[in-house]
Amino acid sequence: MNTLKLYGADWCPDCRRAKAYLKENNIPFEFIDVDLDESATRLVEKINNGKRIIPTIDINGTTYTNPNNAELADVLGINDAGVVQLFGADWCPDCRRAKSYLADNGVNFQFIDVDEHEWATDEVEKINKGKRIIPTILIDGTPYTNPDNASLKELLDIDVKKEHKVYDVIIIGGGAAGLTTAIYAQRDRFDSIILEKKTIGGNAFLTQTIENYPGFTNISGPDLMDKMEEQARTYGATIATGVDVESIEKKDNKFYVKSATETYIGRSVVAATGSTYRRLHIPGEEELIGSGVHFCATCDGAFYRDRTVVVVGGGNSALEEGIFLSGFVKEVKIVHRSEEFTASPTYTEKLPKMENVSTYMNKTSLEFVADDNGQFKGLKVRDNATGEEELIEGDGTFIFIGLIPNSKLFENVIDLNKQGFITSSGLAKTSVEGIFAAGDVREGAIAQVAAATGEGVLASYGLKDYLKH
Incomplete structure (x- = not known):
């Protein structure tokens, strides 16, 4: 969960100021009195290169030494329109877009990286009913899934003034x-x-x-x-x-x-x-997009670290992204509708050397299958030579077909x-x-x-x- 620890003392004026500001803006925090906790004193000294400076504030593992109210507003997303928290990742295009728009229009926001905090990923999935969709933005606790700039403008009452040139x-x-x-x-x-x-x-x-x-x-x-x-x-x-x-x-x-x-x-x-990116347009695809079905390994691959993924496609993009995924997932299963890949030798020659990559050739994709909880279970395919059907199981799939x-x-x-x-x-x-x-x-x-x-x-x-x- 989102955590804030304030190391300070009751006699410290800046500690009292920071505590009051956090309370005024309904920001939950844990106050740790350095006068009563020797380990807290040593931690403060370590953070501040031997100096006992309070308040020292820890927000999700990042520390700030005696931040003023404006600095607190900036890192915690405190605005007149409410507290803004953006759950996202640096590699996410829409996260970068939203961050840029908020910053350009003077909106404070707390950026919470789902790659750094496992609890943040869990929170995103909880908000989006199992789907890992970012950015997810909370405005005074109310969640909005990947709002566009026009929605953010309205929600935060942003006054956009552009020069008509x-x-x-x-x-x-x-x-x-x-x-x-x-x-x-x-x-x-x-x-x-x-x-x-x-x-x-x-x-x-x-x-x-x-x-x-x-x-x-x-x-x-x-x-x-x-x-x-x-x-x-x-x-x-x-x-x-x-x-x-x-x-x-x-x-x-x-x-x-x-x-x-x-x-x-x-x-x-x-x-x-x-x-x-082109879609397969088969049953289950639309329902599972963002919750097991993806089109960008760079964007969503990190969610599948040490798990099994299915890659659909046989061209340069499919093999390039499959090879990229193999670097951190447990297993990659590449499914292609033809007997041979259309990708260049630059990529096909690498596959035999990769122990965690397997191929399923001459298979037609029929349906994306979900489990009883509505989560991705696998891809049903038909063998073009025998007509036999099978379910290729995995934790998620990436489509690269043009x-x-x-x-x-x-x-x-x-x-x-x-x-x-x-x-x-x-x-x-x-x-x-x-x-x-x-x-x-x-x-x-x-x-x-x-x-x-x-x-x-x-x-x-x-x-x-x-x-x-």
Whole structure:
């Protein structure tokens, strides 16, 4: 459980001040009098390099020496609208989005890392009826599961004030393509803003290890995307996360890009919304998403440490993520519908050397099965050769069977092909003058980070040519 220990003494003015502030804001705490407990005195001295400084406050294992009320408000999430606690993890895209939104709008919140505190994971599952969904945010004790920015704005009565300026380019999507477009646009002195629905980095941010990006033998997806984000900001790009664009309208040679809370105005637009993981669409999938069925090993793999997981798919992504999971789970069971993997030898050659990875080839996925408590039990499959059915048991499953373009926003705005990818020509031009496309959402794009950066360059040259005329 969330714990706060206050080491102090009754005669200490700052201890009395801290105790009063915690009581006023209904923050539970344990008061430990150092005058009555010698071990507490020694602990305080150890924490403070030999000095007996009180109050010393321990919050879930992190200590603070004589924090003032503003500092307490910051770390405990005390606000006029209530106490805000965010249960999440650093690798979670929506957690990063929510943290960024709260911080950008001056909202104090206590961040509780589910990777560091087992009780926090239990609390999240209890709130979400067995599902491990983060971020889960408590506002004065009332839980909200993964609220978007518009919901947080309303719940916390946040007054968002943005400057209504006209940007040279509005980039929708903050993955590698969008970030590269912003870097090149800013270097050409074009004022750009990136609007990202979740967190900066796109699918690349969710990749544990990238081994084919020029300049790096290997680098984690988050590290590479953080470097790109830093570079874009250094050149002056504005970046807004948690912005779910709802519509795009061209009027008087300007584009009006509307979200639930704000309208952004730009002289041009770059569609860099990327792609989303494809689903199997079999019984049990929808019901068990977040509670046994997942699409991102980097995001949710940590929940299955020392447990058994099933991986569905046979391409590069499936094997890459399966190999990543094998590093900390007990067993990985890879299920593929064909007799041979489509993944490159870089990945297939590694499998025979991995003792905790087994493969189930030529199997069609039929149904995700839950136990009597509604928790994931396994994946029912059919052998394509014999017709026999079996249940491949595990504690959870990860699906990696391809991507679909995030192009719904652009329906009836620009031309899409039958699969939903944006059609383009020349310097990333779409069917509407002033709108450009880059990255996985574009027809013919190669779903690789290095390729996405190249597409960002292409789009930047297209918009430069457009804006100069």
